[in-house]
Amino acid sequence: MKKIKVKKGTILQRKGDINTKVYYVEKGLLRSYTIDEKGKEHIYMFGPESWLVTDNCDSKDPCQLFIDAIENTTINVASKKEVLKQDPDLNPILRRLNKMQNRIVMLMSSSAKERYEHFIKTYPNITQRVPLKMIASYLGITPEALSRVRNELSKKK
């Protein structure tokens, strides 16, 4: 855990980095965000004073988020291991954080079709077990819209 000061505009983490850190903001403002295929930024969170900013991924996996400083900022940097104290019981919670992060990014940036495609990849087995209208409700779209998306996808093949 070491304290550093960074100037406005400094990039602390890029998408794809591994062994990413946890940043505790003492003063200033960080932001984490993704950049989609069209080059558009989607801010995942702001990190003002006293906030913890990090990518909720395993420290050995490539991360998904960029993190940079919106203001001159004083932060404490820690490794994920330090923060988590090697407690294996925390892993389910981390996996969940990671899933939630993905979902937020998805909801902010994807079309109905993309969301559905992602859903069937992530939960292939559930698709058969629940009515279509519940999947629509999970995706944040109407049953009609999902029906049309499906229709279109089946034609394509």
Added chain:
Amino acid sequence: MKKIKVKKGTILQRKGDINTKVYYVEKGLLRSYTIDEKGKEHIYMFGPESWLVTDNCDSKDPCQLFIDAIENTTINVASKKEVLKQDPDLNPILRRLNKMQNRIVMLMSSSAKERYEHFIKTYPNITQRVPLKMIASYLGITPEALSRVRNELSKKK
């Protein structure tokens, strides 16, 4: 931690309940969801085999989610205290889970205006510190749309 079996359709938790539990799904399928002002359901998550389903709120606060069984389901019920082992270091993580849960529900069910209103309530101080286009990016809308929303809100007052 006790094991119970519930039939398809059983409601395990209603919005507003306090001291809500953690459900570990052994077999079957649960779902958690909200119901908005218009009576529309928004599924927050599905809980198939081996998943943990819970409302990420403090056990003394009224919860936001309904939880029910989509299939006949065998679950292990635990209190939140049991699961968290009274570890105070986990509180920041829980607060974060709660924030993420709120954000997901918000992204699924709210209009641009509602999201913005929620944002200024949640981060009143940040509004002054970041350019409008970043707030738009956080809300998942365009800067133009946010500009118009703001315009409208200022007229109303």
Added chain:
DNA sequence: ATCATTTCTTGATGTAAATCAAGGCATAGG
């Protein structure tokens, strides 16, 4: 102060998805 860059606003137009509505299939219950 001047010029350049970025930010915000406003208008016109386009589009994805919502809403409204109706018909066809199932499945379940009598």
Added chain:
DNA sequence: CCTATGCCTTGATTTACATCAAGAAATGAT
């Protein structure tokens, strides 16, 4: 078996928001 209820699809219309475009205001650099 028949009927009722819920589920899915399809079409017509509406709407919220995106996109495109241009100008005004603010911010920063020299």
